[in-house]
Amino acid sequence: MKRILSLATLATLALGGTAFAQNVTVSDAWARATSPSQSVGGVFLTLTDTGADDALVSATSPVSATVELHQTVADNGVMKMLPIPSLPLTHGQSVTLKPGSYHLMVMGLKQQLKPGDTFPVTLNFAHGTPVTATVAVGAAGASAPGGMGGMDHMNMDHMNMDHSSMSMPMPSKP
Numbered sequence: 001m002k003r004i005l006s007l008a009t010l011a012t013l014a015l016g017g018t019a020f021a022q023n024v025t026v027s028d029a030w031a032r033a034t035s036p037s038q039s040v041g042g043v044f045l046t047l048t049d050t051g052a053d054d055a056l057v058s059a060t061s062p063v064s065a066t067v068e069l070h071q072t073v074a075d076n077g078v079m080k081m082l083p084i085p086s087l088p089l090t091h092g093q094s095v096t097l098k099p100g101s102y103h104l105m106v107m108g109l110k111q112q113l114k115p116g117d118t119f120p121v122t123l124n125f126a127h128g129t130p131v132t133a134t135v136a137v138g139a140a141g142a143s144a145p146g147g148m149g150g151m152d153h154m155n156m157d158h159m160n161m162d163h164s165s166m167s168m169p170m171p172s173k174p
C-alpha cells in the first residue's frame with residue numbers, strides 16, 4: 001500500500017511539474033484578424049490570479065518577433081497605446097485585457113492572423129510558472145471573443161475603472 005501511494009505521488013509530481021506554483025489561469029484568449037500587410041496585432045485575454053499576488057511581465061509567441069504589453073490611454077481625446085513594463089495581478093482577482101484597455105501586442109508578425117486560426121502565446125510572470133494559452137483569431141474589427149456582439153461592453157465604460165483599480169502610474173505626456 002505504501003508503495004502504491006508513493007508511486008501515485010511520483011506520478012502527481014511528474015504531471016504537476018515543478019517547485020514553482022502556477023498562480024494565474026488564462027481564459028478567453030482571442031486576437032483580431034490581420035490583413036496581409038499588417039505587421040502588428042492585438043491579443044486579448046482574461047487573467048485570473050488564483051495564487052499569490054503576481055505580475056504579468058512578458059509574453060512570447062511563435063507568430064511574431066516580439067510580444068509587448070500595452071495600455072491604451074486617452075491623451076487629449078486621442079487614444080494612444082503605450083508599452084508598460086508589467087501588469088500587477090492580485091490574489092483572487094481577474095484582469096481582462098481588451099480593446100481600449102490593457103492588451104498584448106504581437107509585433108513583427110511572421111504570419112497573417114486569419115479568422116478561425118489559433119496560435120499559442122506564452123505568458124511569463126514575476127513569480128508563478130509561465131502559462132501558455134491558445135489564442136483564437138476572431139474577425140478583424142471584433143471587440144469581443146467569439147463574435148459575442150450582444151455581450152460586448154462599451155470599452156470606455158471600463159477604462160477609468162480599470163486604470164484606477166490597477167493603480168498604474170499614468171505615463172507622463174510627451
Ligand SMILES: [Cu+2]
Nearest residue numbers: 070081104105
Ligand atoms: Cu497595442
